[in-house]
Amino acid sequence: xxxxxxxxxxxxxxxxxxxxxxxxxxxxxxxxxxxxxxxxxxxxxxxxxxxxxxxxxxxxxxxxxxxxxxxxxxxxxxxxxxxxxxxxxxxxxxxxxxxxxxxxxxxxxxxxxxxxxxxxxxxxxxxxxxxxxxxxxxxxxxxxxxxxxxxxxxxxxxxxxxxxxxxxxxxxxxxxxxxxxxxxxxxxxxxxxxxxxxxxxxxxxxxxxxxxxxxxxxxxxxxxxxxxxxxxxxxxxxxxxxxxxxxxxxxxxxxxxxxxxxxxxxxxxxxxxxxxxxxxxxx
Numbered sequence: 001x002x003x004x005x006x007x008x009x010x011x012x013x014x015x016x017x018x019x020x021x022x023x024x025x026x027x028x029x030x031x032x033x034x035x036x037x038x039x040x041x042x043x044x045x046x047x048x049x050x051x052x053x054x055x056x057x058x059x060x061x062x063x064x065x066x067x068x069x070x071x072x073x074x075x076x077x078x079x080x081x082x083x084x085x086x087x088x089x090x091x092x093x094x095x096x097x098x099x100x101x102x103x104x105x106x107x108x109x110x111x112x113x114x115x116x117x118x119x120x121x122x123x124x125x126x127x128x129x130x131x132x133x134x135x136x137x138x139x140x141x142x143x144x145x146x147x148x149x150x151x152x153x154x155x156x157x158x159x160x161x162x163x164x165x166x167x168x169x170x171x172x173x174x175x176x177x178x179x180x181x182x183x184x185x186x187x188x189x190x191x192x193x194x195x196x197x198x199x200x201x202x203x204x205x206x207x208x209x210x211x212x213x214x215x216x217x218x219x220x221x222x223x224x225x226x227x228x229x230x231x232x233x234x235x236x237x238x239x240x241x242x243x244x245x246x247x248x249x250x251x252x253x254x255x256x257x258x259x260x261x262x263x264x265x266x267x268x269x270x271x272x273x274x275x276x277x278x279x280x281x282x283x
Contacts, residue, residue, distance in 0.1 A: 031258040038252055049259035059260060061235060062243040063267065065150055069239070070218040072154040077214050078207070081162050085169035099170070103163035110160065114227045117156040118143070121228075143229050146236035153224045153237060161217060165210045172206030173199065211275050219268050240264050 032049055034042040053059060084102060088095050105113060120127050121142035129139040142152040176199055184194045200207070221239040225231055231238035244264065248257035 028258045028262065031255050032262055034255045036254045038254060042255070045255070049256045052256060053259055053263060058235065058238070059240070059243055062238045062240045063264070065236065065238055066219060066221060066240045069150050069154050069157075069221055070215065072151050073157055073218050074211065074214045076154065077158045077162055077165060078210060080158060081165035081210065082169050084162070084166045085173055088166070088170055089173045099167065102166050105160050106163045108160075110223045111227065113160050114156070114224050117159075118228045121152055121156075144233055146234045149229055149233060149237050150225075153221075153228060156228075157218075157221070157224055161214075165214070168206055168210055169203065172203035176202045208276065212272055215272060215275060216268065219264070219271075 031042075033044060033046060035045050035048070036042040088098060119125075121129075123129060123139060123141050123144055126142070128142070132139060141148070143149050180198045180202075181194055184198060189197075220241055222241040222245065225237040225239050226242055226245075229237045231242055240260075241264075244257050244260045247253045247260060
């Protein structure tokens with residue numbers, strides 16, 4: 001009986017993994033070779049879904065939209081989070097209050113934040129445009145101009161998530177020994193030299209964590225464009241996840257949706273691997 005105790009202890013995790021991880025992954029891979037609309041029986045079509053994917057311009061546009069979002073969101077988030085963490089790492093009054101204030105948007109529902117920013121960025125009645133008109137400046141079509149709509153969403157997403165990365169960077173900065181800075185001061189090092197040759201190498205693991213988390217979060221972009229623009233205008237804010245969602249639950253192309261998801265997962269894996277090599281090489 002004692003020999004069975006270890007197996008009984010791990011059995012809940014094994015069961016959970018088998019039912020909620022292993023089975024869905026295997027079923028999704030099998031589904032990529034079938035046509036299925038949930039109602040009718042699955043029809044085997046071989047590589048038909050993959051061939052369709054290669055010629056699906058809208059999917060690749062959605063992927064490019066997501067990459068455009070990441071190219072703005074990740075650098076902006078890192079710069080803002082690291083800058084705020086540097087300020088909070090110093091001895092300032094009310095540091096605990098500011099830490100909580102920066103983290104507050106993270107725990108607020110994404111839907112609530114998105115609706116709030118939708119009101120702020122509205123063309124006619126949006127608060128930001130009303131402030132611009134009060135200063136005799138022209139209104140900006142934050143969500144209606146295909147050239148800037150995705151960047152407006154990136155700005156909003158940065159405001160929503162930056163608090164989490166401020167805390168991560170703050171923990172990393174507090175792990176830097178003060179003796180290193182004191183020695184650098186004796187050598188006459190500038191603030192930039194101390195940051196480049198002391199701070200960055202030590203917080204490199206934190207930086208890599210922030211980059212990976214920001215990338216995965218950015219690739220999962222869905223709520224913001226779905227509520228604010230519904231993928232428009234002219235599909236300029238259509239994210240890859242939104243397109244996969246539409247194929248599955250709007251058009252009921254379950255097999256093709258699984259194929260898109262599988263391909264998109266490989267793209268995310270490739271990007272994360274490249275990021276890891278680049279960040280480690282740089283620091």
